[in-house]
Amino acid sequence: MNNTPKGPGLLRRYVPILSWGAAYSRQTFASDLVAALIVTIMLIPQALAYSLLVGLPPQYGLYASMAPLVLYAVFGTSRALAVGPVAMASLMTATAASQIAAAGTPEFVGAAIALAMISGLLLLVMGILRLGFLANFLSHPVISGFITAAAIQIAAGQLGPLLGIRTEGEELMHILVSLGRNLAQLNPWTAALGVIAIVFLLWARQGLRPLLLRMGLGERMGDILAKMGPAMIIVAATAAVAGLGLDEKGVKVLGAVPQGLPEIGLPPIEMGLWTKLLVPSFLICIVGYVESISVALTLAAKRRQRVDPDQELIALGMANLGAAVSSGFPVTGALSRSSVNFDAGAQTPAAGAFTAVGVAIATLFLTPWLFFLPKAVLGAIIIVAVLSLVDVGAIRRTWSYSRADFAAMAGTIGVTWVAGIEAGLLVGVGLSIFLHLYSTSRPHVAVVGQIPGTAHFRNVTRHQVVTSPEILSLRVDASLYFPNARFIEELINDAVAANPAVRHVILECPGVNTIDASALESLEAVNRRLKDGGVMLHLSEVKGPVMDRLKRSHFLQELTGKVHLTQFDAVASIQPELASATLKDRNSSSIWATGPSM
Template identity: 50%
Template sequence: MMATQQLFRWFPILATLNGYDRDTLIRDLLAAAIVTVLLIPQSLAYALLAGLPAEVGLYASMVPLIVYGVFGTSNTLSVGPVAVVSLMSAAALGEVTASGTVGYLSAAAALALLSGVILAVLGALRLGMLANFLSHPVISGFITASALLIALSQFRHLLGVPANGDTAPELMASLWENINAVNNLALITGLGVVLFLYWARAYAAKLLKALGLSSSTADLLSKAAPVLGVLATIALSFWMDFETQQVALVGLIPAGLPSLTMPIISLPLLEALLVPALMIAIIGYVESVSVAKTLAAKRRQRIDTNQELVALGMANVGAGFSGGFPVSGGFSRSVVNDAAGAQTQFASIFTAVGIALAALFLTPFLYYLPKTTLAATIIVAVLSLVDFSILRKTWRFAKADFIAVTLTIAVTLLFGVEHGVACGVGTSLLLFIYRASNPHIAEVGLVEGTEHFRNIHRHKVKTIPEILTFRVDGRLIFSNIGVLEERIYTGLATNSQVKHVILMCSAVNEIDWSALEVLESINANLLDRDIQLHMSEVKGPVMDSLEKSSFLQKLSGGVFLSQYQAFSAVRIS
C-alpha cells in the first residue's frame, strides 16, 4: 500500500487511470485538439523570440508536454514555450554564443536541461516553498517590464526593419535608426492582425453568441482568433507574393520529429549557463505554479507544489533531450485547455501528439507565414501581461513594495532581463530581511472596562507610569532583537518612574539564541536599575525553548498566563 502511494505521488497520471472512461477520453481529446491549434502559432512565435528556428518551438511543445502529463499534478496546465522565459533564454544564449565556441541550438538545449535538473532537484528535496521568497509584487513588476521589452523587440518584424538590442533604450534607438526602411506591406499586415486580435477579444464572443452559439463555445472560439489571423495572412502572403516584396516569412520548416540526443555540456558552458538556468527555473516555476493554482482553485482541486517542481523540471529535461529550449506553464493555453473541458493530464499528452502530427504534415503550409503576423500575435499576448496598476496599489499599501517594484521595472527596461531578474531576486530578499529585522513593536495599555491591551497610539487606553509594556508582533531573532532593546531603553529614558517592564509575547513564535542572550542582558541591566522584567502570554513552543536555558531562573520578574494578570499583579505590587 505504501509503495503504491509513493508511486502515485511521483507519477500522478497513474491515479487518473482509475475511473478513466470513454466520456473523459472524449473530453480530453477535444481539449487537446483545440489547444493544438492554438499552440502551433504560439510555439513558432516564441521560438523566434528566443532567437531560434521556428521548428524548435514545435520540438519544445512535444516531449515536454508528454513528460509533464506523466509527472504533473494539474489537470489543465499546458506546458510549452512562454514569452518571458523565451526572452530570458534569448538574453542568456546571446551572451554565451557570442564567442562562437558553442552553437545556439546546442546552448538552448543545454539551458533547458540545466533548468530542468535544478527544478527536479529542488522538487526531490521538497523545496517548493523557496518560491515564496520571491515577492509577488516584484515578480509582477518584472513580468510587466519583460512584456514591454518583448513588445519592443517584436516591432522590428512589425515594421519590417533590422533592429537589435537587449534593453529598451537600445531597441528604441535601433528602431529609430532604421525608421526610413519600414516595409509598408509588413506594417499594414501586422497592424491589421493586431487590430483584429483586439477586436476579437472585445467583440468576437458577443458576435458568436448573437449567432446562436452557447456562451462557453463562443468564448472558446474567440480565443482561437490568432489561428484565424495566421491562416488569413498565409493566404494573403501566397496570393500577393509577399516574398518578392521583401516581407520576411517564416520560410522552410523541416518536417519531422525531434531526435532524442544528450546536449553536449562542457565545463565552460556549464559555468556560463548555470546562473541564467537558475533564474529561468525560478521565474518559470513561479509563473507555472501560479497558473496551476489559479485553475485548480476553480475546480476545487489540489496542486502539490513540490511535485510541480519535479514535473516542470522533467519537462525541461525532456526539452533539452529533444532539441528544444526552456519551457513553462503558459497562461493563455492553460486557460483554453481548462475552458475546452480537459479532465486529466492525458489532454497534455494528446496535445503533444497533435503537435507531432502538425510537425510531420503541416509544415509546408507554414512557409508563407509572415513574421509580422507572429510579431503581432506576440505583442497582443504580452501586452496583456503589463500591469502598471501594481505601482498604484503598492504605493497605497506598502511603500517598500512600491520601491522594489519600481526598481525592478526600471532595471529590467534599462539594463535587460538578466539584470532585472537579479534585481527582482535581490529586492525580494532585501524586503524579507528588512521586514524580519523590523518587527512591529507596540507600546500597549489597558482598554478600560475590559481585559484587552491595545496600541497606545491607536486606542484610548489606560497606562500607569510605573509600568512599561511592549507587544512584539513577530519572531525574536538575531536580526531584530536590537530593535526591541532600543525601544525598551528609549522608553526608560523618557520615563524615570518605570518599575516594571512587561513583554507581551502573544505574537512571538520563536526566540533564538542570539535574542535570548540579549534578553538576559536586558534583564540584568534592568535589575541594576531596580526594574523588574516580566513576560506574558508566552506560547508553548517558546516556553519549551526558554525552559531549556537558565533564563527563567534569572528573570527578575514573572511569567504570566495573560497580559491582564501581569498588569494586575505588578500594579498591586
C-alpha cells in the first residue's frame, strides 16, 4: 500500500508552516515573540563573532542571521531549533575559503558565500532523496572527538585577539607556536578586557540568575536577563573603550559596520571554484546536519513533539540557500541558542522568523553603536561558547568502553590538531569504517549446548550445558558478508578438523540478518567439504528475509542437512533421546560461568 501523501497533504509535508500556522494563536505569538527577543540579543554578538571567525567583515554574520531563519520557519519541523551561524560551520568555512584566497579579499568572500550555496543544494538533494542516513557514517565518538578538537582549536585561535597578539596558521600546533613566538606583542589593555569578559561570561552562566533573584526580580525576568550576559559585556566593553579612548592604546575595535540590509544576488558560479569547494561543502552540511538534528530531536523529545529528519535536510538546505543569496555564509542549528529558545518558551518556528526581524532592525539602526566594540570581547564570547562543547568525559568513557571507538576518536582529535579539521574528520570517518570492517570480519561465534531442563542453547564457556561429541553447534552472532565470509569458512573447517567424532554441524543463526553472495559461496564451499568428510551441515533459526534469499539460490537443494525452526528442533532431529532427556532433567538448572552471553 502506498502511503505517500498527495495533493494538499504532500504540500504540508514539504511546507510544514501550512500545518502549524493554521492553529497559530495570539498566546503562541506572545510566547514566540518573547523567545525571539531573548535569542536576538544572544544572536547579534555571536553573529558578529562568528563572522570574524570565518574571516569576513562583521556584517556578514548579521546577513547570515536573517533570510535563513525565515526560510527555516517555513520549511522546518522543529519547534525550538534556532538556525544561524555556529562555531563549527564557521571554522570549516574559514578553512575551506582560505584554500581559495586570502581572508578579506573579494575572492575569499565569494568562496564563503558559495559554500553556503553548495551546502544548501547538497542538503536539499539529500532531503528530497531521503539520504539522511549518510550522516550515520559519522559515528558518535568521531563527532564527539571532532567537536572537542575543533572547539579547542577555535578557542586557541581566539587567544590572539583576546590578548592583542597576532597569530598565524589554522592548525592548533601552528597557532600555539605563533602565539608563543609573538607573546611580546601582548597588549595589556586588550588582555585586561578579554580576561574580564571571559570571567564575567563564565560567572554569568551560573551566578547572574541567583544574583538577580536576590535583588528581588521575578523568576521570569531573572531568567531573561541571565541570558543577556554577552549583550551586557558588549555594552560595558564598548562604553569603556569609547570613554577611555582605549582604541588609541592599541585595543582593536570592530570599526564601522555598514548599515542596511544585504543585497540579494547569487554567489560566484564557476565550475572550477565549485569543484574545489564540493568536498568541504559536503563535510560542512553533514556535520551541520548531525549537530542540528541532534539538538532538534533532543528538544522535541522534551515536549513529545515530532521532528522529520528528511524534512530537516530540506529546511537546512533552504536556509543555506537563503544565506547564499543574501550574502551570508553556511548556517545550521545552534545548540546554545536552541536551548535558550526552548527555555524562553518558543512554541513554533515563527520565533526564528521574529528573531530575523530583530536582527534586521539591529542591522538597520544599531550598527553605528558597534564601532568601539573591542574584538577581544568577541573573542571571549567565542571561547566561552565553544569550550562548553569540549567533552573530556566522553573521551574517558569511550576509552573505558571500547578501545576501537577510542582509536577513532583519538585519531580524529590528533589529525584535526595537526593537519586541520577536514583531514581530521575524514580520518575519523575512515578509521571508524576500517575498525567496523575489521571487527565484523572476525565476528563472535560461540559453541553452544542445551541447558538442562530447558529447550534453550547457550555458550558452553558461560553455562553448564549438555553437548554431544557427534554434534558441533555454532551460534553466529553477526550477519555473514564478504569481510567475514572466509573467517567463518576457516573457523568451521578448523573446528571439524579438531573434532574427528563430529558428524553434524549446526549453524544457529538468530543474529544473522543477511547473507551476501560472498558468504553464500563460503557456505557452499563448507557444505561441499563437510560432505566429502562425511559430515552434514544444518541451519537453525534462520530469519525470514534471509531464508527468502537462500531460496533464490541452489544452496538449499545442495544442503546435506536441513533447515530447522529452532536449535532444539535441529538437535532433536539428530539425537532425539539426548535432547528429550536433557529437556526433562530439571534437577540441573542453568549456572552462569562468567556472565551472560547474550
